[in-house]
Amino acid sequence: MSSTMKPPKGFAPMSCCWSTATMQKRLPFLAWLPDYTWHALKMDFIAGISVGLTVIPQALAYAEVAGLPPQYGLYSAFMGCFVYFFLGTSRDVTLGPTAIMSLLVSFYTFREPAYAVLLAFLSGCIQLGMGFLRLGFLLDFISCPVIKGFTSAAAIIIGFGQIKNLLGLQHISRQFLLQVYYTFHNIGETRVGDAVLGLVCMVLLLVLKLMRDHVPPVHPEMPTGVRLSHGLVWTATTARNALVVSFAALVAYSFQVTGYQPFVLTGKTPEGLPDAHIPPFSVTTANGTISFTEMVQGMGAGLAVVPLMGLLESIAVAKSFASQNNYRIDANQELLAIGLTNILGSLFSSYPVTGSFGRTAVNAQSGVCTPAGGLMTGALVLLSLDYLTSLFYYIPKSALAAVIIMAVVPLFDTKIVGTLWRVKRLDLLPLCVTFLLCFWEVQYGILAGTLVSVLVLLHSVARPKIQVSEGPMLVLQPASGLHFPAIETLREALLSRALETSPPRSAALDCTHICNIDYTVVLGLGELLEDFHKRGATLALIGLQVPVLRVLLSADLKGVLYFCTLEEAEKYLKQEPGTQPYNGSEDSVPEHKVALLKA
Numbered sequence: 330m331s332s333t334m335k336p337p338k339g340f341a342p343m344s345c346c347w348s349t350a351t352m353q354k355r356l357p358f359l360a361w362l363p364d365y366t367w368h369a370l371k372m373d374f375i376a377g378i379s380v381g382l383t384v385i386p387q388a389l390a391y392a393e394v395a396g397l398p399p400q401y402g403l404y405s406a407f408m409g410c411f412v413y414f415f416l417g418t419s420r421d422v423t424l425g426p427t428a429i430m431s432l433l434v435s436f437y438t439f440r441e442p443a444y445a446v447l448l449a450f451l452s453g454c455i456q457l458g459m460g461f462l463r464l465g466f467l468l469d470f471i472s473c474p475v476i477k478g479f480t481s482a483a484a485i486i487i488g489f490g491q492i493k494n495l496l497g498l499q500h501i502s503r504q505f506l507l508q509v510y511y512t513f514h515n516i517g518e519t520r521v522g523d524a525v526l527g528l529v530c531m532v533l534l535l536v537l538k539l540m541r542d543h544v545p546p547v548h549p550e551m552p553t554g555v556r557l558s559h560g561l562v563w564t565a566t567t568a569r570n571a572l573v574v575s576f577a578a579l580v581a582y583s584f585q586v587t588g589y590q591p592f593v594l595t596g597k598t599p600e601g602l603p604d605a606h607i608p609p610f611s612v613t614t615a616n617g618t619i620s621f622t623e624m625v626q627g628m629g630a631g632l633a634v635v636p637l638m639g640l641l642e643s644i645a646v647a648k649s650f651a652s653q654n655n656y657r658i659d660a661n662q663e664l665l666a667i668g669l670t671n672i673l674g675s676l677f678s679s680y681p682v683t684g685s686f687g688r689t690a691v692n693a694q695s696g697v698c699t700p701a702g703g704l705m706t707g708a709l710v711l712l713s714l715d716y717l718t719s720l721f722y723y724i725p726k727s728a729l730a731a732v733i734i735m736a737v738v739p740l741f742d743t744k745i746v747g748t749l750w751r752v753k754r755l756d757l758l759p760l761c762v763t764f765l766l767c768f769w770e771v772q773y774g775i776l777a778g779t780l781v782s783v784l785v786l787l788h789s790v791a792r793p794k795i796q797v798s799e800g801p802m803l804v805l806q807p808a809s810g811l812h813f814p815a816i817e818t819l820r821e822a823l824l825s826r827a828l829e830t831s832p833p834r835s836a837a838l839d840c841t842h843i844c845n846i847d848y849t850v851v852l853g854l855g856e857l858l859e860d861f862h863k864r865g866a867t868l869a870l871i872g873l874q875v876p877v878l879r880v881l882l883s884a885d886l887k888g889v890l891y892f893c894t895l896e897e898a899e900k901y902l903k904q905e906p907g908t909q910p911y912n913g914s915e916d917s918v919p920e921h922k923v924a925l926l927k928a
Contacts, residue, residue, distance in 0.1 A: 357418050361699050369698035376695035377705025380423055380688050382568035385713050390729035394431035394487055395680055396440035400598050402426050403714050405682050408674035410707030416666035417700045418658040421650040421693040424670050427685045428737045429483050430639055434680050436771055437631025443609040445680035448628055450608040452636040452681045453671030460664030468641050474756045475778035477745045478763030484740035494730035497523030497593050505768050522591025526577060527727030533573050534735045541566035570732050577728030592725035598718040608675045630772040635681050643667050643684030650693055687736055755785055791815055795822050801899050803827050806839035811846060816853035828864050835867040837898050845876045851884045858888045869898040
């Protein structure tokens with residue numbers, strides 16, 4: 330007897346193909362890592378360095394937008410790089426602090442790091458849960474006009490919020506309307522040094538950006554010197570944020586040496602990465618201990634707005650670059666990547682992060698080949714925490730303000746109003762509602778804009794356009810399906826055009842565009858059939874699709890007549906021999922539809 334047991338016939342052990350496919354779906358890096366090349370390594374290294382030089386000054390600046398100390402921007406900038414290497418499905422996307430996410434954090438965390446870290450943890454749990462439950466489709470209910478209204482309002486709120494740092498003003502409220510008032514009220518207190526340096530930094534950033542946009546592509550046939558000069562220009566313009574902030578810090582240090590400091594500086598930044606610890610589920614203050622429940626109540630709507638907007642921003646970025654570069658992403662896998670990033674990041678004092686459009690663009694333009702480029706970016710951030718924090722002391726706040734203002738300017742879409750006016754003017758309503766209410770409270774703007782968009786959608790469902798054709802029979806054709814809110818509209822159209830005339834007319838309902846119906850629609854059709862029968866007229870159904878036909882047969886409506894074509898219905902009304910309706914049983918249904926019904 331053989332000692333080796335053989336599986337029974339027909340038994341298949343867990344196949345390698347199945348397990349490999351599943352593993353590659355959940356850990357996408359397994360799909361591309363076996364084919365990784367030296368060329369890809371070189372391009373990912375260059376892209377990682379480029380993004381790293383962009384994210385370090387931005388992270389310091391976005392922490393200011395979030396109302397947190399500057400080191401929290403760096404704490405938030407590295408975890409996404411490592412998590413996305415394993416779980417991300419886009420080669421271009423980089424996760425980290427963004428202007429919009431930082432603005433939302435400032436609204437819901439009261440400038441308290443403990444609240445920001447807990448919000449990151451809870452947002453990550455919500456995002457991870459949505460990924461496991463495959464609830465990414467919920468984001469589809471936030472329409473493009475709502476997104477554009479929110480991002481345009483956010484650009485103004487963030488940009489104007491940095492005017493105080495650009496001008497060196499102190500003690501300015503963070504509430505937008507009060508901020509506008511006090512900024513103009515205190516304009517006489519402008520610090521000349523900060524204002525001049527901030528404006529110079531903005532001009533430099535603009536010039537470098539224009540140079541970056543107009544650098545011609547490098548061709549192999551170009552002389553070595555020309556290619557080298559192109560490479561230097563490309564490097565300088567791509568790392569323009571780091572270059573300008575370094576220049577400003579050097580200027581500030583030069584004044585510090587002379588004993589005179591005309592700028593407001595960032596100040597001391599703690600060195601190194603904090604020890605890993607669980608997020609704070611309570612906070613001790615001078616007035617006592619704030620419990621977890623009270624912290625959650627304090628964050629309120631932020632627990633819905635922050636994770637949803639984080640997912641929306643990141644997936645929008647991923648889809649945009651996937652479309653440009655001809656590859657596909659898995660939206661639910663992206664939810665898992667963002668959720669796990671926020672959960673693990675909260676262990677190292679990160680606030681909520683998402684995909685950055687600006688840094689993703691830098692990544693793509695740098696020729697990144699895989700998510701491995703993020704490893705270099707993350708390593709660069711960690712190195713800066715270990716070795717560069719002493720230099721961050723001399724970075725003027727006006728320089729960081731210039732970085733933020735230039736970063737959010739592209740968020741304001743100047744063409745969207747004209748586009749919607751030409752395409753569909755009704756879409757201007759959710760755009761304007763979102764845009765205006767966001768200046769009051771962001772969550773109200775997003776909620777109201779989404780509600781208006783849903784109402785517009787429901788109105789089109791409840792009041793579909795009905796095409797009417799005159800002929801031997803009155804023919805009504807719902808142009809966009811038939812759902813239960815629309816049955817009353819259909820009833821009014823049939824009554825006014827067919828039964829309230831003298832004499833009553835027979836009519837046909839063209840169901841070509843109706844894919845499915847519900848019980849309310851069935852009841853409405855039954856009532857219409859009775860009304861037509863009482864008036865001595867006929868209501869015929871034509872062009873029924875199989876799912877609709879199956880429901881009607883199950884409902885066993887009395888007196889229902891359905892035909893394959895309008896010509897058959899007209900012949901029946903004229904009582905031409907050989908024409909029979911299909912009325913009420915499966916036996917009367919054409920053979921090809923019987924086969925589909927039984928399938």
